Amino acid sequence: MKWLNKNRVLKVIFFALVVKPLVFIILGLNVRGKNNLPTKGPAIIAANHNSHLDTLVLMSLYPLSLLYKIRPVAAADYFLSNKYRAWFALNIIGIIPIERQRRVRKTELFSGCHTALDNDEILIIFPEGSRGQPEQISRIKKGLYHIVHDRKKTAIIPVLMHGLGKALPKGEALLVPFNCDVVIAPEMAEFQTADDFVKQLESCYQELKTYCITTTEQHN
Amino acid sequence: MFDIPQHSFNFMLFVFGLLLIGSLSRIIISQKNPDKDYTELHQRIQSWWWMIAILFICLSLGTTYAILLFALISFLALKEFLSIVPGRQSDRRVIFWAYIAIPVQYYLVSIQWYGLFIIFIPIYIFLFLPMRMVLIGETKGFIKAAGVMHWAVMLTVFCLSHIAYLLVLPEKNAAAGNIGLVIFLLFMTQFNDVSQYVWGKALGKHPIIPRVSPNKTWEGFLGGMATITLTSAFIGPYLTPLSLELSLLAGLVINVFGFIGDVVISSVKRDLQIKDSGALIPGHGGILDRFDSLIFTSPLFFHYLYYVAY
Structure with missing residues (x-):
């Protein structure tokens, strides 16, 4: 009975009692394009990244019964930095850790991602890498391209979130309630080169931005 | 079982009856025109x-x-307002205090401390x-930010x-109890929205404020006024301590200011170039889209009632 293991029960309890109430009452989502959300793997959600809440918000869109299939890809140097954080990240959230500091071959670097995709899981990847400035999209990195370019059948679904950088920006511990937009695009079209991929994703984010109803002023 | 005063209980049944009629008509309409999409109407009624x-x-x-329910509604409305109106990143901690105003204000309601309730926020x-903003020290955009935050708390809390x-x-009308007052205010305000819409659809020709709301017409407004004042005159004495004449006037207050609340929030959305303020209530939009008229009718009906009946 693999599905009945302790951590999976804890995960469902954590999402049912903490994450979902937090996301739907304290925050509140304006979700657009919910039908585009992949429910079958192998698939990759390519989302912009402004806050620790990003992962929790994306996972909360899924019913509790599908949670085990959703695997956020996250930096090993941060999330595995101490024992408790590592246990939580690996067992409750179910991250796939990436060693972004060490110089290793790409196939080795992404082996965890490939295994998960081979198991028909759904990955959450933040192609900007780090959280960056609140509510601004930083330069998109090419790591995601390297994961998918020789894989067939792996759908990439771009998702734009807006507002979470106001609720809980990088370096802040006080959560202030704000609504946030989650706009889910249809599956990305084919691309040839890494630059092509970056360009396509960038223009997709720009388009998704027009569906957002929450706003921030950028002048400070 | 729950000890609901008789008149309020009867009126609740009446509202459920109306809902039932709404649902049934929706089913009949969609069966008559099977190829038309009634998803939004369906969602709207279901949300009701x-x-x-x-x-x-x-x-x-x-x-x-x-009281807890209305505190939650204030919270959702304030959050929605502050999310759609542009604010400064540096004011996060000020906004945190704006949220703290909600439990305090509703606590003052629960202990019936009218004197502080009425001045705490203003x-x-x-x-x-x-004062809290000054401690953070960001002066760029200070005036606008202070204005937006105070306006938000005034409207939604x-x-x-x-x-x-x-x-x-x-309690002044024992047969309806105080929940009769709440039901009267909420029902009349929402019924006002509906009747202005229906009259406008049926007869609307002359726009009343075309720059804010092109669909609002004099015909809708005046038709709503006749409907609401007359309905109020009948329902008011049943649910509130007001006499027939005073209920008629209460209906007029709700009619005029319900309309104004609606177009004020419309102007906010138009300024921000958005259609809905949120996506909380399927078929309706955000919480502000539903409570726009009530923001104006609640305090004005309250003070009218407080003046003439207390």
Whole structure:
């Protein structure tokens, strides 16, 4: 009975009692394009990244019964930095850790991602890498391209979130309630080169931005 | 079972009857035109069922639960307002204090401290928020940010909390109880929206404020006025301590200011170039889209009632 293991029960309890109430009452989502959300793997959600809440918000869109299939890809140097954080990240959230500091071959670097995709899981990847400035999209990195370019059948679904950088920006511990937009695009079209991929994703984010109803002023 | 006063209980049944008629007509209409898409109408009616069920359950459970419900509505409305209106990243901690105003304001309702209830936000929060802003020290955009935050708290917390205060006023119509006042205000305000819409659809020709709301017409407004004042005159004496004449006037207050609340929030959305303020209520939009008229009618009906009946 693999599905009945302790951590999976804890995960469902954590999402049912903490994450979902937090996301739907304290925050509140304006979700657009919910039908585009992949429910079958192998698939990759390519989302912009402004806050620790990003992962929790994306996972909360899924019913509790599908949670085990959703695997956020996250930096090993941060999330595995101490024992408790590592246990939580690996067992409750179910991250796939990436060693972004060490110089290793790409196939080795992404082996965890490939295994998960081979198991028909759904990955959450933040192609900007780090959280960056609140509510601004930083330069998109090419790591995601390297994961998918020789894989067939792996759908990439771009998702734009807006507002979470106001609720809980990088370096802040006080959560202030704000609504946030989650706009889910249809599956990305084919691309040839890494630059092509970056360009396509960038223009997709720009388009998704027009569906957002929450706003921030950028002048400070 | 829940000890609901007779008149209020009867009126709740009447509202459920209306909902039932709404649902049935929706089913009949969609069966007659199978190729048309009625998803939005369906969602709209379904959301009405939910909202009315939640409201009636909280009102029946007792004053405390009802006050908590309105506090939650204020929270959702304030959050929605501050999310759609551009604000400065540096004001996060000020906004945190704006949220703290909600439990305080509703606590004042629950202990019936009218004197502080009525000045807490217009004086203390009004002066405290800019004080907290100064401590952060960002001066660029200060005036606008202070204005937006105070306006938001006034509209969504101060104005809406008047609905809750209706529940703790001394009881003057024992047959309806104080929940009769709340049901009267909410029903009349929402019915006003509906009748202005229906009259406007049926006869509307002359736009009343074309730059804000092109669909609002004089015909809709005046048709709504006739409908609401007459309905109020009948329902008012049943649910409130007001006489027939005073109920008629209460209907006029709700009619005129319900309309104004609606177009004020419309102007906010138009300024921001958005159609809905959120996506919380399927078929309706955000919480502000549903409570726009009530923001104006709640305090004005309250003070009208307070003046003539207390």
